Amino acid sequence: xxxxxxxxxxxxxxxxxxxLTRTYRAPIEDVWASITESDRTARWFxxxxxxxxxxxxxxxxxxxxxxxxWADYTIDTCVPPRHLGLRTVDEYGSWHxxxxxxxxxxxxxxxxxxxxxxxxxxxxVGPGWEYYLDALGAARAGAPYPDFDDYYPAMxxxxxxxxx
Numbered sequence: 001x002x003x004x005x006x007x008x009x010x011x012x013x014x015x016x017x018x019x020l021t022r023t024y025r026a027p028i029e030d031v032w033a034s035i036t037e038s039d040r041t042a043r044w045f046x047x048x049x050x051x052x053x054x055x056x057x058x059x060x061x062x063x064x065x066x067x068x069x070w071a072d073y074t075i076d077t078c079v080p081p082r083h084l085g086l087r088t089v090d091e092y093g094s095w096h097x098x099x100x101x102x103x104x105x106x107x108x109x110x111x112x113x114x115x116x117x118x119x120x121x122x123x124x125v126g127p128g129w130e131y132y133l134d135a136l137g138a139a140r141a142g143a144p145y146p147d148f149d150d151y152y153p154a155m156x157x158x159x160x161x162x163x164x
Contacts, residue, residue, distance in 0.1 A: 002150040003134055005158040007126045018114040018122055022133050024140060028103035031110060032081030034140055035099055043139035045132055054078050060088075064135065064148075093117050126159035127152040 007020045024031050034040045038047045042063065050058035057074045069090075077085035077098075084099045096115040101108055112133060114125060131151040138145050 002146055002154075003130070005126065005130055005155045007122075007130060007159065007162070009122055009159075009162040012115075014115065015118055016116045016122070018116055018126055018129065020112045020129055020133055022110045022112070022137060024108050024110070024137070025106060026108055026140070027106070028081045028101050028108045031101055031108040031140075034136060035110070036078075036080070036084060040139075044135040044145075048073070052078070064132075093120055122163055123156045123159045124152070126162070127155040130155060 007018055010017045010019060034044075036052075038049065041048060041060075044064075046061040046063040046068070048058045048060040050056065052058055052075060054075055054077060057072050059070050060073050061068055061070050071088050071090050073086045073088045075085070076087055076096075077083055082101050086095075086097045088095045088097075094117055098113040098115070100111045100113070102111075103109075110133075112129065114129060116122065116125070128151070131146055131148050134146045134151075137143070
């Protein structure tokens with residue numbers, strides 16, 4: 001069963017931020033490993049290769065996309081186990097992404113932010129990030145992976161209402 005859409009759109013001085021939050025019953029270090037270690041990211045997004053670190057570029061394979069393309073991601077910030085900032089440019093535009101983690105009482109909250117370019121359609125990227133973050137949850141729990149058809153176009157209207 002697919003979770004209902006939960007993203008929110010916030011206006012900023014530079015445009016719009018798409019923000020999605022997930023909570024896990026796990027220590028922050030374990031959730032951090034799920035979003036930064038190649039063998040763990042391979043379980044829900046795709047593996048990466050290269051030498052990681054602020055200012056460096058890694059190559060990420062998007063194994064859950066058609067043709068499983070590779071993309072270069074520049075690491076803007078990396079403050080283990082709390083904050084990761086990445087940028088990539090592809091045929092769909094420039095993507096500036098951030099993940100911020102906090103832990104309290106044995107639970108870790110992941111706040112994922114996609115800083116949207118002015119022409120990016122939240123109706124398309126919102127359902128995509130909902131899918132990937134639910135895939136992360138499934139990978140962490142050893143549960144069945146979500147089906148992208150349950151996200152797009154099903155969540156398009158929810159995200160269209162955020163833009164309105």
